[in-house]
Amino acid sequence: MTTSPQPRANVAAIPAYVPGRPPTPRPGLTSYKLSSNENPYPPLPGVLGAAVEAAAEMNRYPDMGTAALYEALSQRLGVPTDHLAAATGSVALIYQLLSAFCDPGDEVVYAWRSFEAYPIAVTVAGATSVRVPLTADGRHDLAAMADAVTERTKVVLVCTPNNPTGPSVTQAELDDFLARVPSHVVVVVDEAYVEFVRMADPVDGVATALAHPHVIVTRTFSKAYGLAGFRVGYAVAQPPLAAALRAVSLPFGVSHVAQVAAIASLAAEDALLERVDALVAERDRVLAGVREAGWEVPDAQGNFVWFPAGDRALELAAAAEELGITVRPFAGDGVRVSIGETEAHERVIELARRTRS
Structure with missing residues (x-):
């Protein structure tokens, strides 16, 4: 007989999220x-100034309704505010979505390998992962994903650009x-890296x-906008889906500083996207150099490049160190x-x- 508190059975099955490690100091060599997938640029002065000013109000709760951020996003995207939901990063929105729509045993279809948080979020919800292999060139096999949808499928996750393959x-x-996907199945279009697509x-x-009542788009301020440390993302969907996301959100989840910084980032978007253009140019230069060195690597549409090293992955990482x-x-x-x-x-x-040699 158990004499201590026990979590739900699925808790023990939750895979661990593995964050990117910090650089290892090396004598005589600057480490990077x-x-x-962080934005390497420091905050723009206007964004930093707005955040510092907001931090002076840390004794007050943030606006739980994120009204000012919704209004700024509404103006930027051309959608009504009731089509929006905010959370602590786009990954939180995916957790919330699965919590809102999945009962234990329901299926969630996604490509694999894809964003590492997907199997974690699915397991937290008590749902079942249905992983559909990527094509040989690191792309979603959407035809196979459609074939994998069954009467038990509640959600499909489409990561584009695909993290980590590109x-x-x-x-x-x-x-x-x-x-091909039934209209009662929620399709998440995860666009965390959309600003880098060319x-x-x-x-x-x-x-x-806006055209499909069963589609939710998730985006983040962590990547192109450089607010990874503040944790703020948003979803766009028709009102019933957006309302469901807001209903299961953590009260006061997005901090006041994060909301203010996100609004300031939208106001400084032209300068921020100039930085994105520079990163895209560097991405394309690296991609060309890696291919010239003999690697066959997939197309890169995010702010990263994928080496399909297979069993040599850990060896390659050690060589990078x-x-x-x-x-x-x-x-x-x-x-x-x-x-x-x-x-x-x-x-x-x-x-x-x-x-490669």
């Missing part, structure tokens, strides 16, 4: 963290997929959500290398040269 789906591919026929997530760069290995699959400081990227290309 390329393991967490490719995005096109709008035509997404439209074809949505035509491709023909890119997904317009907001327009897609020797060069003073910390990367993110996924044992048995590959290594994700974030685009960060420009001076680190020559080492990434050197890593490619050393490890």
